[in-house]
Amino acid sequence: MIKCDECGNYFTPGNDARGLANGAGFKLTDGTIWNVCRECIEKTGEKIRGEIKPKSDKKGEIAMHALHIKQESFDKVMTPEPTQILKKFDACVLAMSKNPILYCATFLFKDKDSRDKCAKRLEKLGIKCVKEKEVAYVERKWLP
Numbered sequence: 001m002i003k004c005d006e007c008g009n010y011f012t013p014g015n016d017a018r019g020l021a022n023g024a025g026f027k028l029t030d031g032t033i034w035n036v037c038r039e040c041i042e043k044t045g046e047k048i049r050g051e052i053k054p055k056s057d058k059k060g061e062i063a064m065h066a067l068h069i070k071q072e073s074f075d076k077v078m079t080p081e082p083t084q085i086l087k088k089f090d091a092c093v094l095a096m097s098k099n100p101i102l103y104c105a106t107f108l109f110k111d112k113d114s115r116d117k118c119a120k121r122l123e124k125l126g127i128k129c130v131k132e133k134e135v136a137y138v139e140r141k142w143l144p
Contacts, residue, residue: 004037006117011037029081061139064108065115066094066132069122071103077127085125089118108138 001010002023011022016038023037071077091107109115119129 002035004040005034005121006036006040009037009039061137062110063135064092064110064138065112066136067091067107067109067115067119068130068132069103069105069107070128070130077103077105082122082125082127085118085121089114091118108136 002013002025003010004023013022015021021038023035024041026034026036028034069077086107089109091109094106094108095104097104107115107118109118115131119131122129
């Protein structure tokens with residue numbers, strides 16, 4: 001059994017009865033293997049195609065989920081690997097400081113699942129993440 005690094009579920013190597021792969025393993029630049037189950041691959045495909053729409057309220061605002069990063073150094077957070085992880089999960093920068101003693105940043109995500117998966121990947125790199133419990137509503141005009 002292989003554990004999915006996205007959702008934490010386990011899958012069997014190989015294909016199902018329809019011939020579809022149960023999952024895939026991707027070799028990252030640091031040499032580690034990132035395993036992903038078919039369900040997570042399909043969900044990512046739906047997200048890319050725009051089939052998963054962000055929830056919004058009646059005022060044209062989008063419900064966003066915040067992730068706060070607190071780290072000793074800007075240089076540790078904004079290296080290529082964490083930056084690619086933030087891009088992968090479509091993180092929007094809400095606030096950032098370059099205090100030489102403590103680097104703080106807040107990133108917004110369109111869904112809680114993406115935020116949590118991004119935090120999990122960043123924490124594996126030793127980056128301290130704090131998940132905001134409350135949903136933030138952001139006007140569409142401020143989002144990419």
